[in-house]
Amino acid sequence: MELQIKNLKKVFRTESVMTVALNDVSFSVDNGSFIAIMGPSGCGKSTLLNILGLLDNPTSGKYLIDGEEVQNLNEAQRTRFRCGRIGFIFQSFNLIEEMNIRDNIMLPLNNLPLSAADKKQRVEDAMKRMGIAHRANHYPSQLSGGQQQRAAIARAIVCRPGLILADEPTGNLDSKNGLEVMELLSELHRDGATVIMVTHSQRDATYADRIINLFDGSIVENINEKI
Ligand code: ADP
Ligand code: MG
Numbered sequence: 481m482e483l484q485i486k487n488l489k490k491v492f493r494t495e496s497v498m499t500v501a502l503n504d505v506s507f508s509v510d511n512g513s514f515i516a517i518m519g520p521s522g523c524g525k526s527t528l529l530n531i532l533g534l535l536d537n538p539t540s541g542k543y544l545i546d547g548e549e550v551q552n553l554n555e556a557q558r559t560r561f562r563c564g565r566i567g568f569i570f571q572s573f574n575l576i577e578e579m580n581i582r583d584n585i586m587l588p589l590n591n592l593p594l595s596a597a598d599k600k601q602r603v604e605d606a607m608k609r610m611g612i613a614h615r616a617n618h619y620p621s622q623l624s625g626g627q628q629q630r631a632a633i634a635r636a637i638v639c640r641p642g643l644i645l646a647d648e649p650t651g652n653l654d655s656k657n658g659l660e661v662m663e664l665l666s667e668l669h670r671d672g673a674t675v676i677m678v679t680h681s682q683r684d685a686t687y688a689d690r691i692i693n694l695f696d697g698s699i700v701e702n703i704n705e706k707i
Contacts, residue, residue, distance in 0.1 A: 481509075481511060481545055481546050481565070481642040481643045481674050482508075482509065482510060482511045482545070482546050482547070482674075483508065483509040483532065483543070483544065483545055483643075483674070484508050484509075484542070484543070484544040484547075485505060485506055485507050485508070485509075485532075485541070485542075485543055486506050486541055486542040486543075486544075487504050487505075487506055487540070487541040487542065488502050488504070488505040488506070488528070488531065488538045488540075488541035488542075488543065489502055489503060489504060489505075489538060489539050489540045489541050490502040490524070490527050490528075490531065490536075490538050490539050490697075491539045500697055501524045501527040501697055502524045502527055502528055502531075502538070502697045502698075503696075503697040503698050504541075504698065505524075505528065505541070505694075505697070505698065505699055506699075507692060507699060509674060509676065510674075511642075511674055512669075512672060512673075512674055513674055513675070513676075513689060513690060514666075514669045514674075514675045514677075514687060514688045514689050514690075515675070515676045515677070515688055515689070515690050515691070515692060516677055516678075516679050516684065516685040516687075516688035516690070516691045516692070517529070517676065517677070517678045517679075517691075517692050517693075517694060518678075518679060518680070518685060518691055518692070518693050518694070519693055519694035519695055520695070523694045523695055523696055523697065524694050524696075524697045525647070525678040525694055526647055526678065528694065529645050529647050529676065529678055531543065532643075532645055532676060533562065533566055533568045533645045534550060534558055534561060534562040534566065535562070535568070537551070545561075545565075545643070559591050560591060560592065563588040563589070563590075563591040563592055563639060564588075564591075564592050564639050564641075565639070565641050565642055565643060566641050566643045566644075566645065567633075567635075567636030567637050567638075567639065567641040567643070567644045567645070567673075568636055568644075568645050568646075568647075569629075569632055569633055569636045569644065569645070569646040569647070569649045570632065570647055570649075571647055571648040571649065571651040571652055572652055573620070573625075573628045573629055573631070573632045573652070574632065575620040575628055575631060575632055575635075576620070577619065577620055577621060578619075579619070580616065580617050580618060580619055581607070581612060581615050581616050581617070581618055581619075581620070581623070581631045582603060582607070582616040582617065584620070584631060584635055585603050585606055585607060585631065585634045585635045585638050586599060586603050586638070587635060588635065588638055588639050589602060589603070589638060589639065592639065602638050602639075602640075603634075603638060606634040606635070606637055606638040607631075607634050609634070609637070610630040610631065610633055610634040610637075610664065611630060612627055612630050612631050612634060615627060615631070624657075625652055625653055625654075625657060626653055626654075626656075626657030626660060626661070629649065629652075629653060629657070629661055630660075630661070630664070633649075633661070633664055633665075637668060641673065642672075642673060642674060643673065643674050643675075643676070644665070644668055644669075644673045644674070644675045644676070645675075645676050645677075646665060646675070646676070646677040646678070647677075647678045648678050648679060648680065649661050649662075649665065649677060649679075649684075650662060650679070650681060650684055651679075651680070658681070658683075658684070659683075662683075662684055662687055665677065665687065666687050669687075675688075
């Protein structure tokens with residue numbers, strides 16, 4: 481999918497503190513890109529990714545996906561857009577402990593107008609593709625970290641999204657499992673998805689065809705000059 485981000489600003493206000501998490505962030509993403517977002521802790525990476533994934537709203541600025549201004553969607557349209565066209569992967573997997581793996585992966589499909597048979601087939605396909613079909617009836621705590629992240633990726637791809645967002649997807653994994661997750665993301669990218677990933681890892685960044693460096697809420701050209 482193609483994204484246009486224009487003059488995005490995000491301010492968090494608590495009773496005593498005002499934090500400008502993003503300050504005038506603008507960039508475009510071509511269809512089929514693989515982008516890495518990098519920068520020091522607290523610079524606004526997760527805030528940016530959450531806005532791109534429609535999990536949060538900017539304070540001001542514009543965000544267009546395939547030319548459509550997503551701020552103009554109503555709540556139901558927004559949920560359908562998020563569940564039907566965007567896959568989100570988190571550092572800490574964010575699986576629901578009370579649900580088995582199959583039900584976790586089914587979750588985004590509950591918001592889509594698909595037949596029960598189609599939903600079931602998609603869940604089975606996603607589990608098979610991520611190599612966790614034998615764990616369908618298990619609960620998240622019964623799986624290793626690598627398996628949990630593969631289940632989380634299955635949940636992210638079950639709607640066959642054009643956009644995959646990943647916030648430090650290898651951050652809680654050892655090197656071997658991290659590499660496997662990167663190979664899976666790379667495969668999804670080769671199959672046509674646009675991928676935007678936050679990472680601290682130089683190794684993971686080598687999979688990207690472009691790196692966006694954030695510093696203190698702004699995009700910077702050469703981050704080494706700032707640190
Ligand atoms: P990163 O992912 O790069 O580590 P974040 O996007 O999580 O950074 O945070 C950017 C800044 O915004 C930080 O100063 C953080 O403390 C602040 N922040 C993030 N989320 C919230 C929130 N919900 N309420 C208040 N401040 C927040
Ligand atoms: Mg973060």
